Amino acid sequence: MSVSELTLLVLRLGFLLLLWIFIFGIVYALRSDLFGHRVRKQQQDAAASAPQMAYVAAATPVPAAAAPTEQFTARPSAPPASSGPERANARNATRLVITSGPKSGTEFPLTSDSVTIGRSGDSSLVIRDDYTSTHHARLMLWNEEWMIQDLDSTNGTFLNGSRLAVPTPVPLNTPVKIGATSFELRR
Amino acid sequence: MPPSSNRAAATDAPARPQGTKPGKVRRLHLPQKLRHLELFLLLIACGINAAAVMLVQLGALGHIDTTLVLLGAGLSVLVLGLHFVLRAVARDADPFILPIASLLNGLGIAMIYRIDIANGDAGWESAAVRQTVWSALAIACAITVVLVIRNHRVLFRYTYVAGFIAVVLLLLPLVPGLGREVSGARVWIGIGSFATFQPGEIAKIALAVFFAGYLVRNRDSLSMVGKRVLGMRFPRLRDLGPILVVWALSMSVIIFQRDLGTALLYFGLFLVMLYLATGRLSWVLLGMALFLGGAIIASQTLEYVNGRFTNWLDALNPDVYGASGGSYQLVQGLFGLAKGGLIGTGLGQGRPDITPVPQSDYIIASLGEELGLAGLFAILALYLLFVARGFRIGFAGNDDFGKLLGVGLSFVVALQCFIVIGGVTRVIPLTGLTTPFLAAGGSSLVANWIIAALLLRLSDTLRNQPRLVV
Numbered sequence: 001m002s003v004s005e006l007t008l009l010v011l012r013l014g015f016l017l018l019l020w021i022f023i024f025g026i027v028y029a030l031r032s033d034l035f036g037h038r039v040r041k042q043q044q045d046a047a048a049s050a051p052q053m054a055y056v057a058a059a060t061p062v063p064a065a066a067a068p069t070e071q072f073t074a075r076p077s078a079p080p081a082s083s084g085p086e087r088a089n090a091r092n093a094t095r096l097v098i099t100s101g102p103k104s105g106t107e108f109p110l111t112s113d114s115v116t117i118g119r120s121g122d123s124s125l126v127i128r129d130d131y132t133s134t135h136h137a138r139l140m141l142w143n144e145e146w147m148i149q150d151l152d153s154t155n156g157t158f159l160n161g162s163r164l165a166v167p168t169p170v171p172l173n174t175p176v177k178i179g180a181t182s183f184e185l186r187r
Numbered sequence: 188m189p190p191s192s193n194r195a196a197a198t199d200a201p202a203r204p205q206g207t208k209p210g211k212v213r214r215l216h217l218p219q220k221l222r223h224l225e226l227f228l229l230l231i232a233c234g235i236n237a238a239a240v241m242l243v244q245l246g247a248l249g250h251i252d253t254t255l256v257l258l259g260a261g262l263s264v265l266v267l268g269l270h271f272v273l274r275a276v277a278r279d280a281d282p283f284i285l286p287i288a289s290l291l292n293g294l295g296i297a298m299i300y301r302i303d304i305a306n307g308d309a310g311w312e313s314a315a316v317r318q319t320v321w322s323a324l325a326i327a328c329a330i331t332v333v334l335v336i337r338n339h340r341v342l343f344r345y346t347y348v349a350g351f352i353a354v355v356l357l358l359l360p361l362v363p364g365l366g367r368e369v370s371g372a373r374v375w376i377g378i379g380s381f382a383t384f385q386p387g388e389i390a391k392i393a394l395a396v397f398f399a400g401y402l403v404r405n406r407d408s409l410s411m412v413g414k415r416v417l418g419m420r421f422p423r424l425r426d427l428g429p430i431l432v433v434w435a436l437s438m439s440v441i442i443f444q445r446d447l448g449t450a451l452l453y454f455g456l457f458l459v460m461l462y463l464a465t466g467r468l469s470w471v472l473l474g475m476a477l478f479l480g481g482a483i484i485a486s487q488t489l490e491y492v493n494g495r496f497t498n499w500l501d502a503l504n505p506d507v508y509g510a511s512g513g514s515y516q517l518v519q520g521l522f523g524l525a526k527g528g529l530i531g532t533g534l535g536q537g538r539p540d541i542t543p544v545p546q547s548d549y550i551i552a553s554l555g556e557e558l559g560l561a562g563l564f565a566i567l568a569l570y571l572l573f574v575a576r577g578f579r580i581g582f583a584g585n586d587d588f589g590k591l592l593g594v595g596l597s598f599v600v601a602l603q604c605f606i607v608i609g610g611v612t613r614v615i616p617l618t619g620l621t622t623p624f625l626a627a628g629g630s631s632l633v634a635n636w637i638i639a640a641l642l643l644r645l646s647d648t649l650r651n652q653p654r655l656v657v
Contacts, residue, residue, distance in 0.1 A: 003245050012533040015235075015242055016558065019565040022231055022290065026283055026572055029224060103657040115654075126656040181657050 085171040088146040088185040101181030114140035131155045131179030221282045228286035233263040236293025243301045246535020265326040281646035291624035305540035321629035329640035346400025353393035356386035388634035399591035402464035433457040448618030499616040516543045520552035531559030546627040574601040593645045
């Protein structure tokens with residue numbers, strides 16, 4: 001039995017095609033890694049969260065000064081340099097509470113692990129709206145203190161209204177705003 | 188309802204206080220979804236492998252016989268076995284690593300089988316049969332790694348043991364009676380006349396574990412202090428110890444084992460992990476200057492290094508081409524690649540066997556001849572995806588040791604590809620390293636499957652399950 005030249009040519013091209021289909025299959029499966037997650041539709045959540053947002057706005061204390069940015073190597077036992085609220089550290093902050101946005105009112109406990117925030121599915125806190133980057137920001141413990149670091153996001157991370165440039169300590173009960181969502185660290 | 192009572196702890200649903208709406212937390216990646224995707228891709232990969240073997244038989248023999256049903260099916264059964272082990276013990280592992288590695292391994296076996304046909308080898312003489320047996324052993328090792336190492340943090344405890352093992356493995360080929368010299372390089376060990384093995388391949392894994400552990404422990408002194416010169420912070424003189432030790436190690440590999448590629452591999456691995464751990468470009472510049480200096484001195488003083496450089500720079504010169512140990516092999520490989528053109532001669536229809544060692548060092552040239560530029564780029568894309576998945580593991584995790592290890596291991600694969608394929612295509616001087624997963628060679632297969640297993644384990648333990656989805 002022998003095979004004609006034409007059959008071999010067709011098979012050979014078919015094989016190359018199959019190889020590339022496999023590769024593009026993988027790339028297609030990876031698309032959320034390459035292009036970010038799709039934005040979630042938020043209409044159905046807006047109505048539900050409206051009353052909670054009002055409550056949060058009334059309950060949230062507004063600290064006087066933004067936290068100092070230059071002192072993240074300070075000992076955790078040292079008193080805060082500014083007159084602002086107490087900084088969140090591994091001992092006094094136990095939970096992260098969402099204070100505004102579609103899931104306002106939900107919370108989860110803080111552990112010693114850092115908390116990654118972004119639209120990507122492998123973030124610890126996944127926020128899917130138009131304003132959040134795939135890997136947006138990160139909360140981490142430095143010298144036992146909770147610091148927030150903006151991961152070069154497009155729309156920025158706001159601590160108590162001012163946009164973050166460098167990793168900054170997070171005071172307790174102070175809103176951190178990412179996209180349409182704010183959260184606080186609480187006891 | 189006060190907001191504070193609305194707990195959404197993803198991990199302990201029964202511990203929620205009253206008043207909680209169920210279904211607050213959605214899992215983004217259902218674990219079984221990942222494994223189903225893996226199975227789907229794996230079946231395609233096995234199909235492509237079988238098709239490759241069939242095309243080789245059609246092209247070279249003109250008919251399909253059952254010899255290779257054994258080989259093709261053997262590999263498929265093995266990788267499916269690994270897949271089901273992952274279903275049980277690493278449900279969140281990356282779904283792309285296993286299919287990619289399987290496809291590369293299968294393409295390699297098909298190409299080696301093709302060379303066997305050209306050489307008229309069959310039975311235990313056949314390199315393809317041996318490669319399949321080695322694949323079985325390698326995948327068995329991978330399954331063992333996934334089963335035994337349930338959490339990569341275990342490896343952190345054995346940092347210095349890993350370093351010791353790496354040095355012992357590197358020194359083994361120099362032991363009289365045990366070491367073997369194959370085509371000039373003393374990187375083999377063998378007992379009696381059989382079971383030759385390159386311990387250096389395993390040493391690269393031990394080195395990656397050691398570097399990761401060492402750098403996580405000591406990076407502060409390597410990254411925080413030093414003088415600023417020209418806008419870059421250079422390390423203190425006394426912190427240069429580690430880089431000089433690794434440099435001396437790679438230089439001794441060049442001098443005593445006469446193996447340029449391995450030396451470059453180890454040093455490159457250390458440099459990249461050092462850069463990752465400290466984030467300072469000055470280390471990379473220092474390291475590259477050190478290695479380039481060493482390589483230039485070696486090329487002036489060591490005859491074999493000098494020969495490699497001549498073959499590279501002056502390959503098409505008839506004197507160099509005809510000389511013993513000259514550029515004959517390199518140029519034949521280039522001719523083969525040129526013959527392949529855009530879509531190749533077709534599997535089984537080229538003459539890759541003209542090039543010396545077409546099934547191991549030159550398997551890329553063989554594949555390039557029969558699959559053409561389109562096929563070669565497909566293979567490079569597979570490596571790219573494999574390495575990208577490894578880097579991705581390093582990006583996602585919270586644990587510094589795991590990050591460094593993941594990126595280090597995948598970078599080793601990338602650098603090895605660059606050194607081999609760069610050598611074959613005359614981008615850099617040719618050095619004898621194996622193409623990961625593709626080339627004939629047991630030690631390389633075992634080492635790379637262990638790397639794949641470690642990456643699978645890392646991706647499972649480091650994958651962040653979201654605690655809250657907004």
